[in-house]
Amino acid sequence: MLIQCTKSLLDQLGIKNSELYSPEGHEQFPNSFMAWHANIATIDRKKAIVLMNNETRYSIVIYRPSKKDYSKINELIREAISTALRMEGVRKEVIEAYMETAGEITFSKTASRSMVAKMNNAVREIEFMQEYLDEKIRIQRYISIITGRFIQLSGNDPGFYPIEKMLKCLSLILGQEDHEIVEDVLEIELYQLKININLKGHEIWRRVLVPSTYSFRHLHNIIQTVFDWHNAHLHEFVVEREDRKDLKIVMDDDPETMEYLDFDAFEIRQERFVGLEEIFTTYGEVVYEYDFGDSWEHTITLEKVVKSNEFRATFVEGIGERPPEDVGGEGGYEEYLRIIADANHPEHEDMNTWADNQKERNISQEKINHRLKQVIKGYHYSYFL
CATH class of the missing domain: 3.10.290.30 (MM3350-like)
Structure with missing residues (x-):
C-alpha cells in the first residue's frame, strides 16, 4: 500500500528522501486503488491527517495525532482504513483481503498537481462537515460516511460518489468479473x-x-x-x-x-x-x-x-x-381532536386550516x-x- 504524502507530512513523520518509493505506476486501476494520498491539515485549529484513496477519492481522517501516533503511523493507517470500511458495512473478509492485496505500507511523494488538487478538495469537504469530527478519538468514524457521499467531478467525466466507487473496486477483491456487483462486499x-x-x-x-x-x-x-x-x-x-x-x-x-x-x-x-x-x-x-x-x-x-x-x-x-406540531402537548392534542371531530364547533374551520401545515401528511x-x-x-x- 503506497501512501503518497505531502512534504509537510513527510517532515512530520521524519521520513527521509532516501526512504521514499517511486510514486510512478499508481495512476491507473488496479494500482491506484492500492494507493492513498495523505496530507496533514489544520481543521478548526487542530491537526488532522487526511487520507484520500487515489482511485475512489474516498477520504478518511486521523484527528489530532500525537507524537506517539506518528511513530506508529503504519498501524494507525491500517486501523483507520479498516474502521472506515467497517462503518460502511464492508465484510471483515473483504477488508482483510484488501489489506493483504495492498501489502506492506510504503511512502512516497505526491504524484501530481492534479492529485494534490483532489486531496485539497477532500480537505475542504471535511472542513465543511467538521462538526462530525470527534475530538475524543483519533480515528474518525462518521465523517467518512458523509464525505463519501459527496459527488466528485473530474474533467468531462460523469460525476461519481466515492463510496459507490469504493464498493465496486472492493468487489474485485472477491474475484467478481463484473465490478458493478457489490452485494457480496457488504454484510x-x-x-x-x-x-x-x-x-x-x-x-x-x-x-x-x-x-x-x-x-x-x-x-x-x-x-x-x-x-x-x-x-x-x-x-x-x-x-x-x-x-x-x-x-x-x-x-x-x-x-x-x-x-x-x-x-x-x-x-x-x-x-x-x-x-x-x-x-x-x-x-x-x-x-x-x-x-x-x-x-x-x-x-x-x-x-x-x-x-x-x-x-x-x-x-x-x-x-x-402523529399529533400536529405545536398543538400544545397531550392536553392540546385532545382538545384538537375534539374540535376536529365536531363540525359545529365554532373553531372547527379555523382549526382545520391551521392543522393543514402542522399535521402529518x-x-x-x-x-x-x-x-x-x-x-x-x-x-x-x-x-x-
Missing part, C-alpha cells in the same frame, strides 16, 4: 426498531430497519422522517441504566443547550458521535423526546437483528397519525423510503413532497 447488521409515541389511548408507532453503525444523529433524522415531524424543536435521547447513572444523548454541544443539562444526574454524550451498536447491544430500549414544550416522548425498542447487503434505513410499517411507503436515503447527510422538513 450489514440491521436493527429492527419499533418507535412508539407514548400517548395514552392512542396507538401511534413506526417500524424501521436501521444499520447498527448509524449514529443517534442518524436515528433522529429517521424518526423525523417517518413521523413527518418538522425538525423545528430541541430533542434528546435517554438511556436508563441500572448499573450507573442514566445516559443522556444530546443533539449538540451548543452552550445554550449544555447550560440546562444536569451533569450530576446524567452522563452526557453528543448524538453524532454515539453509534446505535454502542447502546442497543446492551440496552434494548431508548426514550426519545422531541419538542420540550409539547414533550412528545417516543419509546424506541429493539425487536430483532437481521442481516442485509444494503447500507440504508428502511421504513417497514406504521400505525396512527399522508406519504406513501415508497416516498418515505426515498426520503430515508438522505438521512445520512441530515434532515430538513420540506413542504414539497
Whole structure:
C-alpha cells in the first residue's frame, strides 16, 4: 500500500528522501486503488491527517495525532482504513483481503498537481462537515460516511460518489468479473426498531430497519422522517441504566443547550458521535423526546437483528397519525381532536386550516423510503413532497 504524502507530512513523520518509493505506476486501476494520498491539515485549529484513496477519492481522517501516533503511523493507517470500511458495512473478509492485496505500507511523494488538487478538495469537504469530527478519538468514524457521499467531478467525466466507487473496486477483491456487483462486499447488521409515541389511548408507532453503525444523529433524522415531524424543536435521547447513572444523548454541544443539562444526574454524550451498536447491544430500549414544550416522548425498542447487503434505513410499517406540531402537548392534542371531530364547533374551520401545515401528511411507503436515503447527510422538513 503506497501512501503518497505531502512534504509537510513527510517532515512530520521524519521520513527521509532516501526512504521514499517511486510514486510512478499508481495512476491507473488496479494500482491506484492500492494507493492513498495523505496530507496533514489544520481543521478548526487542530491537526488532522487526511487520507484520500487515489482511485475512489474516498477520504478518511486521523484527528489530532500525537507524537506517539506518528511513530506508529503504519498501524494507525491500517486501523483507520479498516474502521472506515467497517462503518460502511464492508465484510471483515473483504477488508482483510484488501489489506493483504495492498501489502506492506510504503511512502512516497505526491504524484501530481492534479492529485494534490483532489486531496485539497477532500480537505475542504471535511472542513465543511467538521462538526462530525470527534475530538475524543483519533480515528474518525462518521465523517467518512458523509464525505463519501459527496459527488466528485473530474474533467468531462460523469460525476461519481466515492463510496459507490469504493464498493465496486472492493468487489474485485472477491474475484467478481463484473465490478458493478457489490452485494457480496457488504454484510450489514440491521436493527429492527419499533418507535412508539407514548400517548395514552392512542396507538401511534413506526417500524424501521436501521444499520447498527448509524449514529443517534442518524436515528433522529429517521424518526423525523417517518413521523413527518418538522425538525423545528430541541430533542434528546435517554438511556436508563441500572448499573450507573442514566445516559443522556444530546443533539449538540451548543452552550445554550449544555447550560440546562444536569451533569450530576446524567452522563452526557453528543448524538453524532454515539453509534446505535454502542447502546442497543446492551440496552434494548431508548426514550426519545422531541419538542420540550409539547414533550412528545417516543419509546424506541429493539425487536430483532437481521442481516442485509444494503447500507440504508428502511421504513417497514406504521400505525396512527402523529399529533400536529405545536398543538400544545397531550392536553392540546385532545382538545384538537375534539374540535376536529365536531363540525359545529365554532373553531372547527379555523382549526382545520391551521392543522393543514402542522399535521402529518399522508406519504406513501415508497416516498418515505426515498426520503430515508438522505438521512445520512441530515434532515430538513420540506413542504414539497
